[in-house]
Every structure is written in structure tokens, then in C-alpha cells.
Amino acid sequence: MPPRWPREPDRKTDPEYRRLDDLINFAIHVGVYTATNSGLWFVHNLKSAEWPWLLWVNGIWFGILALHFVYIKAIADYTTIKT
Template identity: 60%
Template sequence: MPPRWPRKPDRNDPEFRKLDDRMNFAIHVAIFAASNSGIWFFRNLTAASWPWAIWVTGGWVSLLLIHGVYIFVLADYGSTTKDSA
């Protein structure tokens, strides 16, 4: 069941932005898992030497770690104030 939001979704809402960023991170992890499991499955199936598979996986894991640190540690989801000019 998809998450339900009790009010109109607005990217300026800190709680919605936090939830949206975490769902976005979960999608990135799922795409990483599906893609890399396919790469390593076919690498082992063909018994071919794919040296680039290590670099793709390592680079992607690094990017996911950076993304995760930002989302779960560094991101500030404090209330945003709009300037009424």
C-alpha cells in the first residue's frame, strides 16, 4: 500500500520533503540492486572477464553512500519560510 499524505503534497513542506527524499533514495537503492545483480549474474554466467563491472559497482556504491549520508545525516528539513515581498 503506498504511503498516504494527509494534506496536499507541497515540496515546501519539510515533512513531505523528508519523505520524498527518502522514497527517492529507496528507488535508487532498488535500481542499483536490480542492475548490479544483473551485471554480476551475467558476468558469472558467461565466465567472461568484465573488469568494468567492479568499477561500475564500486562507483555506484560510492554515490549511494554519499546520497544516503546527505539524506539521513546532513539534510536540514527545518521549516522553510517564504518571503512575502
């Protein structure tokens, strides 16, 4: 059974829902990062290919994920917006 939100979800006026939505979005990004990079490293090791750009892709993408996490935890303002 999927989790239920106790009220009608509204991203504009519900700060708890906005925070949850941002965390779910971050989790999806982490999953895509993990799947893509593990696949790239698997092919890299399987074919003994010379991919000097692979470390740069991993590092830059990880940096973007870290900034996304900092935004969610420290910068984002989840106060109620009055309409």
C-alpha cells in the same frame, strides 16, 4: 490501499514531506542499483566473461549511494521554509 498524506503535499513548505520524498527517492536508487548490478553479475558469471570494470562500477556506484544516504541523514536541512 495506498498510503495517504494527511494534508496537501508541498515540497517547498512541508519538511516532513520533503524528507519522505528524499527517502523514497533513495529507495528507488537502491532498487535500480541492486537490479542493475545483480543483472550484470549474473551475465558475468553465466558467460564467464572477463569484465574487469565490473568491480569498479559496483564500487563507484555504491560510493555514490553511500553519499546520497549521508546527505539524507546528516546534511539535508528539513526545517520549514517560509515563503
